[in-house]
Amino acid sequence: AQKITQTQPGMFVQEKEAVTLDCTYDTSDQSYGLFWYKQPSSGEMIFLIYQGSYDEQNATEGRYSLNFQKARKSANLVISASQLGDSAMYFCAMSDSWGKLQFGAGTQVVVTP
Amino acid sequence: GAVVSQHPSRVICKSGTSVKIECRSLDFQATTMFWYRQFPKKSLMLMATSNEGSKATYEQGVEKDKFLINHASLTLSTLTVTSAHPEDSSFYICSASGGVRGGYEQYFGPGTRLTVT
Numbered sequence: 001a002q003k004i005t006q007t008q009p010g011m012f013v014q015e016k017e018a019v020t021l022d023c024t025y026d027t028s029d030q031s032y033g034l035f036w037y038k039q040p041s042s043g044e045m046i047f048l049i050y051q052g053s054y055d056e057q058n059a060t061e062g063r064y065s066l067n068f069q070k071a072r073k074s075a076n077l078v079i080s081a082s083q084l085g086d087s088a089m090y091f092c093a094m095s096d097s098w099g100k101l102q103f104g105a106g107t108q109v110v111v112t113p
Numbered sequence: 114g115a116v117v118s119q120h121p122s123r124v125i126c127k128s129g130t131s132v133k134i135e136c137r138s139l140d141f142q143a144t145t146m147f148w149y150r151q152f153p154k155k156s157l158m159l160m161a162t163s164n165e166g167s168k169a170t171y172e173q174g175v176e177k178d179k180f181l182i183n184h185a186s187l188t189l190s191t192l193t194v195t196s197a198h199p200e201d202s203s204f205y206i207c208s209a210s211g212g213v214r215g216g217y218e219q220y221f222g223p224g225t226r227l228t229v230t
Contacts, residue, residue, distance in 0.1 A: 045221035
């Protein structure tokens with residue numbers, strides 16, 4: 001069975017600082033995908049970044065980077081140069097070989113001026 | 114590209130009535146669509162997976178007779194909440210798969226907030 005764990009229920013970060021959101025996972029699949037989504041108060045799920053289990057390089061998308069440590073089964077999200085608009089709930093998710101996503105509990109990020 | 118729409122965005126209905134929620138992929142063909150439910154301050158929970166032209170696969174604990182899913186075409190899936198009750202009030206989100214990242218990527222609709230009075 002798959003499991004996704006986000007241990008930080010909430011975090012405060014100052015504007016322009018970097019923040020790391022933790023995510024660990026457990027799976028017996030050899031092939032899987034790891035995702036991060038942002039959910040602002042409006043409720044829409046915004047795709048941020050994807051890492052395939054066979055990708056050797058860490059994924060990066062603008063200010064977002066994914067620190068993928070396969071042996072440790074972790075996929076932490078790093079947001080650099082935080083902006084006020086980054087305040088939202090952030091979910092880590094893992095897809096299985098069927099494409100089904102399982103989400104972590106989420107981390108609420110509040111960016112302060 | 115990869116836009117998914119949901120309709121309605123908000124719906125209020127009386128207890129005992131049925132509500133239909135539509136999920137459309139606007140600019141790509143979605144071989145698979147997923148339906149999630151999210152309670153306030155909680156994570157998304159997968160309810161069911163639907164493939165075009167076949168019966169939906171429901172997750173454990175989800176009543177298939179209560180949450181009817183139809184995936185009639187490669188761009189449309191519907192979720193009907195039958196005989197809705199206040200405990201069915203929730204945020205329902207669909208997603209569609211068919212993207213380029215080996216089929217893993219899902220594109221989410223904006224969600225439907227259902228309130229049953």
